[in-house]
Amino acid sequence: MLDLKEIRKNPDFFNKKLSDRNSKVDLKVLLELDKKNRELLTEKEKLEQEKKTISQKKDKSLFERSKKISIEIDEFSKKQTKTKNQIDTILNSLPNLAHDDVPVGSNETHNKEIKKVGEVPKFTFKTLSHSELGKKIGQMDFDMATKTSGARFVFLKDKLALLERAISNFMLDVHTKEFGYQEISPPLIVTDETMYGTGQLPKFESDQFEIKLEDDQSRKFLIPTAEVILTNMVRDSFLKKEDLPLRLVASTACFRKEAGSYGKDTKGMIRQHQFYKVELVSLVDPKNSLEELERMTNCAQEILKRLNLPYRVVLLCTGDMGFSAEKTYDLEVWIPSENKYREISSCSSCGQFQSRRMKAKFKNNNKDSVFLGTLNGSGLAIGRTLIAIMENYQQKDGSIIIPEVLRPYMDNKDRIS
């Protein structure tokens, strides 16, 4: 959520920054509602003051007046609540502003490649896609998943199942032991408030899996990413300055409807309803947000480097960033079967956008309470890492060499076949 006070002070600036983000909103409407809201508040408060005075005087002759005031207050209050709700609806629909060093552009063609790392492999034989490889070795089964669960699911078996687990453990070990992230094993089901806190609701409800629980009036959802629950751990709370930066990592399943992507990436396990991901979250003094973003991106890159996977770093433009982000780096890994780089991690700084929604603060040195800076990034997506390893490490006979760093996690074997 953007800061209404700041919008009030500088509407032109916000108008420009929002249009950079493809957000067509007329802030005039918002500001008029804001003005109306404050007028109603003032009226209401005047009446409340009078009522308070009467009750303190305990003068019976004024009691009738007080009753009338209560009714008037009620009327103002209803109007004011309605106006406030309209304001919130608009405010909730506005994306975060992009940081100044984010390139302005309407779509992914305006993203800026920062660097390429590693050599794209040159094969001397006809390569297979991960799904072809998986079928060939009999350890990846989409048909079985279709039978049991429907489209966009997969079964992994034997060594591929172990590989998935190995990737997860390897990543967790690096992030916890070397980069100082605290490991968390969180719930995978969250309340609607939690989904609201990180911005999945109300705007992106159609991509979320909702769960029905008996006798429970609140709505519950499967997490689309661990970002949701890790970040919301600090919702409605005050952290101490010495708690920061708070760095968290979790390896979880993620669930997405992928509504609106029908016909996109339908073959293989690039885009599934359920996938696993190692997620990094940092909660920081907002002054350090961008610095932390660089650090986090480096942590994620380190995984790719150690797996010896060719990748590139892309700075997303204003039009391609997620709703809550102020600046985002995507890491894209080389996928031979598609002959292109595909997203395997997305690291974002959200500034104070999420913490303002979540009411997550800390006291700084001047003992002012300040909204936290929040960041999240994949470190990395496990399914796509598995794909990348299969395809980049494939051999002529269809076997797959296991990257050295993973072998300790795979019974010290050096290949899958």
Place this chain on the structure above:
RNA sequence: GGAGGGGUGGCUGAGCGGUUGAAAGCAUCGGUCUUGAAAACCGACAAUGGGGCAACUCAUUCGUGGGUUCGAAUCCCACCCCCUCCGCCA
């Protein structure tokens, strides 16, 4: 599933119809003392929103939402959450 107890400020915890925004303690900050630190003592210390764009001032907030009352943290109703005992399942 049965029976009880409770949710109050950053934390612990009093208050149970009227200057209570809320005692006390802890934590934090400032000061005295000290070569420095600790201890001791003195003082400050809620959040959010409105107006003044500063001193300041007004309103709201005691799990959430309703209700009773001139007036509610305090009484009533519903819901959420936590704890203890019994039963049940591991």
